Amino acid sequence: MSADNITHYLCIGCPLGCRLEVEDNGAGDVVEVRGWGCKTGKAYGRQEHTDPRRVVATSVRIRGGRWARVPVKTSGAVPKALVCEVARAVRGVEVEAPIAIGTVVLANVLDTGVDIVTTRDMERA
């Protein structure tokens, strides 16, 4: 077992914050997750090591709305490595008031199969 194959994670399952140690066989497969205090942490370590995902929430320009921005999110979790790129892609979007919650403002962002949708209604000012 070489130290190169060990990655450390902080479990986010509860405030105990167990320090997880994930051992990898070098090909991306998990050999063992250590350091967990419960099953949640064991599963989290595996998921976070093999396929970490995040929901991205940001806001986009809206013309004629009560506020200058309307909040949006990804309709599902996207790979963690794409978070910044997704945010950048969304920065160029501009919509027009009124708009309803759940409206798709950018479909299939970066070919992830995930849409960018509004998270509130916004009426015209």
Add this chain to the structure above:
Amino acid sequence: MITPELRHLAPRYDVVISGGGPAGMAAAIGAREHGAEKILMIDREREAGGILWQCIHHGFGLHHFGEELTGPEYAQRYLQQVLADDIDVLTDTYVYDISPDRQLKLMSGSHGIRTIEAGAVVLAMGARERTRGAIRIPGERPSGVLTAGLAQKFVNMMGVLPGRRVVILGSGDIGLIMARRLTLEGVEVLGVHEIMPHANGLNRNIVQCLHDFDIPLTLSSTIVDIRGRERVTGVTVAPVDEHLRPDLSRARDIDCDTVLLSIGLIPENELSRRIDLRLDPVTSGPVVNSTMETSANGVFACGNVVHVHDLVDFVSQEALLAGRSAGDYVTGHRPPADNIRLVPGDNVAYCVPHTLSTDREHVVYMRVRKPMEKCTIRFGDVLSSKVKYVFPAEMVNITVKPKFLENFHDDTLRVDVVQR
């Protein structure tokens, strides 16, 4: 969400709720459920919903709705219910005075100065952020020093960035969330400094807001100087010792144009003081009984005005009870008075409510003073509950069923959290 303009403001309501955030909305729904007819919810912003509109990240509602929502989604669901319940919503309006006989003075953008009467009042004004003045950071007084929540409103609602190079003081959740939010907008977040030896925010936020973007978190460190004449040009940070005294010999300068403060919340109790409500010195909020009624008859309180919560779900739960109790009060269905006073004991900072009655089930919220693992929460010798851990940053809630209190005949009940 359309908040309709309230055309007719009646001179008298059964229940008036001061504050239209998560607490106010749940209280309004509770008052309707328990029979109040004319209900008015007042908010000082342009729209009800409170701070949730600007908390655009997700993670709300897991307890309450059983799914993870963003703040705006949580707000909109509630506000839709409030409007469907035919509750009068008055926005752009301050309640600036209240009397013990429940006359409220309002200052309203659309209705001017008005006085209205209320059968019952629910105080749901929430909390505000501590500012630079609260911790007296030395240095110049340039622009560019603001609270994390204000920066959040700038970015998420007004579309304005607070600066280009940011240092964050305090590792509360709002500060961590803003570290990520600003990074996603292309702002450089240089680091988060926390005076305590441990982080204040959730581990989830430490990982997903800091680690994900390689933003450094420096513990036992604080800002000892802010420089700049017109605009912030830099700060000096220094490590602190175990008495939180900075060691200036190890200070270092950081060039930045913005300082965000995430250093805690203070319940907004100006109105509570107008009617001399009994306040709890630990929570800085009103003392409440098991119906969330304060020391003034017919005046109820809930949410962050009573004690600062960490999850909105519990605000909603507590506020629903306050609203229902206000409904009971105006329809003449008050439950029997409380007969047991809770006394915070070992490792318990406070309990809310402050008193209980033996005839009903209660949820008691409390906060501990220090972290403990494998411990027991004890209510005198009538109830003991084992828990895996307690943390000061995480509110504990525990259900007390009437059967536990059946044979309890004392009038005070001590609450302890002890090591097993």
